[in-house]
Amino acid sequence: MITSGGDAPGMCAAVRAVVRSAIAKNCDAFAIYEGYEGLVQGGDMIKQMSWEDVRGYLSEGGTLIGTARCAAFRERAGRLRAARNMIVNGIDALIVCGGDGSLTGADLFRSEWPGLVAELVSTGELTAAAAEPYRHLTIVGLVGSIDNDMSSTDATIGAFSSLSRICQSVDFIDATAFSHSRAFVVEVMGRHCGWLALMAGLATGADYIFIPEQPPSAQTWGDEMCAIIDAHRKKGKRKSVVIVAEGAIDNELNPVTAEHVKDLLVQKLGLDTRITTLGHVQRGGTAVAYDRMLATMQGVDAVDAVLESTPETPSPMIAITENKISRKPLVESVALTKSVAAAIEAKDFDKAMALRDTDFAEYYAAFQATTIADDDSKAASLPAENRLKIAIVNVGAPAGGMNAATRAAACYCLARGYKPYAIHNGFTGLTRHDSVRELSWLDVEAWIIRGGSEIGTNRSLPDVDIGMVAYYFQKYQFDGLLIVGGFEAFLALHQLERARKNYPAFRIPMVCLPATISNNVPGTEYSLGSDTCLNALVDYCDAIKQSASATRRRVFVVEVQGGKCGYVATYAGLCVGAIAVYSPEEGITIRQLEQDVERLRTNFGADQGQNRGGKLLLRNEKASKVFTTQLIADIIREEAKGRFDARTAIPGHVQQGGIPSPMDRLRATRLAVKCMQFIENNQSAGSDSASASVIGILGAKVVFSSVRDLYEHETEVDNRRPRRVFWAAMKKTSNMLSGTSPTDV
Structure with a gap:
């Protein structure tokens, strides 16, 4: 096992997983200290690891086996020494955790391996008998990078830990920005990849972001940014946050700097503006739960990939898509990654976006849909019959991400010219107090970072008074319903769908967005709040x-x-x-x-x-x-x-939890937008059972599943959990x- 390139939280968890998984499967496990430098130097830099050597690694940040730049490994002579050191130590497989440069070097090493071994034998460095068992080298790649810049995978080891540091910092900045009615320009890492800037912008409710994949117009970006921030200020927002990736550019490839952004905000809007450059604090700290899981599961799969490999098998990269660990061709993934930078350099920004994973484009669209500047004119231009009225209710125990989902749904509605309504305090609030309130942009703008439920939640179901619930649905003429919550929300949707035959008011598209720390809702492997x-x-x-x-x-x-x-x-x-x-x-x-x-x-x-x-x-x-x-x-x-x-x-x-985790905020926003689109697209569905569905992440896909089918075939109702133990x-x-x-x- 070797860690190379920039350090990332979770690398230690990957080392632990590889070492213990290898030992458990009767293999010898080695750690190469100081990256490729240790491989070239050999000696004490290559250490056989025991089970106890990696105890405590899960809670350590960075990489305890070290990483360093190695000019020698870039030359054939250095790779020749590395090959000798591996054979002398009895190593015939290498698992590399690093970025695209580290993985490229590893695959080059594999391609040269037969020639390197032959040269070592011909020069007398090794005997033919000693070299015979090492005719083939197996390479497996794990991607450790806080930038999340590798194509073919949704997440790289360390990215969500880094995002957590950024969001925590911006959350802190948020308080002082509000206090002084200031603007802050926050610079985050991401030389060729805007993932951190995009996700931080979405997870913190930033007003504007700059990312290299979607650069603004060189002629108009200043006016556009200032117009959006000014519109937000006129609606009553006291703080402004702009997030800039360190590699941000305009569409003419001119750098967009934090200083330039600050100057425009001061000159055009007269805002008291500060710059915060987060720097290497983004790499620091221990890994969050997701990165520990990702590094562990990928590390174990990497060992399996080694054991299943043949000389003809292309070097794999261990990836993740939604919730599914998978293997992708390493060379192709690295090539795709490098082609993003090439596309940006060629000003082909649509191609650059397309080369990122599908999540990236969806999150960017979600940011655009929920960061609105002018909802009033959109509503005025929309025919009355097309102005949907969509209700949002929280059901069950509080969970991190409930408020982010409500905010995203409301903002999406407003951006489309629809009317979002909050049903306060669940179905009991509706039946007892007619607690329906129309939401405005300013009402929900700051909710993304808040825990709990701003509109109130409880465990009561519609059958507390199903007739009265139907009465209020008819009174407000709701065109759709979003239920955010846990197992009770799932049961509530089931009751409403079952009651359609008696109550026409429920013959509207309805969707449940699972939100519960227990993650026990059928139809999904992820619920909002579980990550928090x-x-x-x-x-x-x-x-x-x-x-x-x-x-x-x-x-x-x-x-x-x-x-x-x-x-x-x-x-x-x-x-x-x-x-x-x-x-x-x-x-x-x-x-x-x-x-x-x-x-x-x-x-x-x-x-x-x-x-x-x-x-x-x-x-x-x-x-x-x-x-x-x-x-x-x-x-x-x-x-x-x-x-x-x-x-x-x-x-x-x-x-x-207190403040929701970035993952819960992000997925709440993305899934809530998908729920609103589901409601839009099913307006004519009537009593079709598919129009009452649960949104979920199953394996590598986001899916909508009929609540009727889930309830009848995939639910242990008495135990309040899905039949399938997807975490087995x-x-x-x-x-x-x-x-x-x-x-x-």
């Missing part, structure tokens, strides 16, 4: 694990939420390196507890208090009625016989990479 919850849990467990590490001989049993769905416990267990995860789907048995206690005895006995790694067990709150969190801790303490201790830790509603692969990986010794795997 997992980040809160990762931070909490990192702190708990640090305490356990300091005392050397302590185990924490952490109780996590999730209802009767084990998704959160499993995902969090993978991200924090829990020694065991107890979920409702599998329950807890005496046999399992006995094995886990014995494993703890073995681990504590082996390290003799020298190892800093703390021990965690994660228990879902509904995993067992008998084996409670406290009882498990008591059993461990009793069986430890004084050799180690056990404590409980219950984060409770902290898991609902994650559980298997977590078990393999846990604190278990290789002999126990």
Whole structure:
């Protein structure tokens, strides 16, 4: 395993996954220190890794095995020395985590390998017998880059961690900008890729962004930017934020700098404007939950790719599309990536956008659709019969991203000339208080960074008074309904769809956007709020694990939420390196507890208090009625016989998070816009069951699924969860990479 190029949060998680997965599959695992420089130098820079060598890596930022630029590897002579060092150490496969330059170098190394080996034999550096087992080199690429600039994958290791740093910084800036009614110009990284700038702009509600893939007109961009910001100010907005990628240009390829943007805001609008350049803070800190998961799952798949490779197999790059880990041809992916910069240089900006993943274009369109400057004239120009009235209601427990979804839906409606209505305090608010309010742009403008639910939410369903719900739907003549929430929102949509035969008011397109930390809604593998919850849990467990590490001989049993769905416990267990995860789907048995206690005895006995790694067990709150969190801790303490201790830790509603994570904000915006388009496109659907659907991410696609089909065929209603355990692969990986010794795997 080698890490190369710029460091990125999550690289350590990738190293851990590769090392432990390789050992578990009876392979020898090596770490090459200091990138390709270590490969060229050899000696102590190449170290065989043991299971314990990577303990604690999950919570470390950057790369603990180092990275460095290596001029020598760019020359054949350097690659010749690297080949000798690999063969001498018995290495015949290389997993590289880095950017496009690092992966290009790796594939070149593979193509030259037969010639390099032949030369080493001909010069007497190696004997023919020694070289014979190493006739072929296997290369697998993992993309570690905060810029998320690799084509053929939705996300690169480190990108969402970097985005989290940016959004946190802009959120902080937001407060002071509001206080002083200032404008801020924020410069973020992204020399040839505007992903960070685009996603940060969308996730923070920025007024304007500059990205190299979609540069503004050289003649008019200043006037256009100022017109939008001035319109926002006239609507009552007190703060303005413009985000500039470091590689931003206009359509004549002239650089667009933060200083230039600031000068225009001062001169044209008279705004008190400041510049903030975030710099390398964007690379810092530990990896967020998503990057830990991504690096871990991709690292394990990289080892599988090595074992499944043949001399004829093209070098693969491990990618992710929506929620699905996949393999793409490395050379083709690198070529596509480089062609983006070439397209920009040739001023073919449409091609540059097309070469990015489909998510990129959709998020850009979502930014354009929700960052409006003039909604009033659009409404005035739209015929009355085309001005749709769309209701938005939150149902269930609060979840990060609910407000972002409501905001995006409302802004999209306003931009199209429609009327968005909020049903406050759920269906009880509607039936008891007629709590329907039309939303304005200024009402929702600042909601994207707020947790909870600004329009109020509860668990009540339409059957609290289905006739009264129908009455109000008829009264306001709603043309569509967006329900944002968890399992209750799913049930609410099912009740409304079932009631269509008796109530014509419900014969309108209706869609449920899942939002729950439990991620237990059928029809999707991702729910808004689950990422915020997992980040809160990762931070909490990192702190708990640090305490356990300091005392050397302590185990924490952490109780996590999730209802009767084990998704959160499993995902969090993978991200924090829990020694065991107890979920409702599998329950807890005496046999399992006995094995886990014995494993703890073995681990504590082996390290003799020298190892800093703390021990965690994660228990879902509904995993067992008998084996409670406290009882498990008591059993461990009793069986430890004084050799180690056990404590409980219950984060409770902290898991609902405060400020939503960037991923929850982004996906809330993107999916809410898709929901509005679904409502637009199904106006004539009437009672067609497909017009009452759940939007979801399934594998590599965003899909709409009929709520009737989901309820009847894919739902465990009593357990409030989907029938399909889509996180099963994650559980298997977590078990393999846990604190278990290789002999126990």
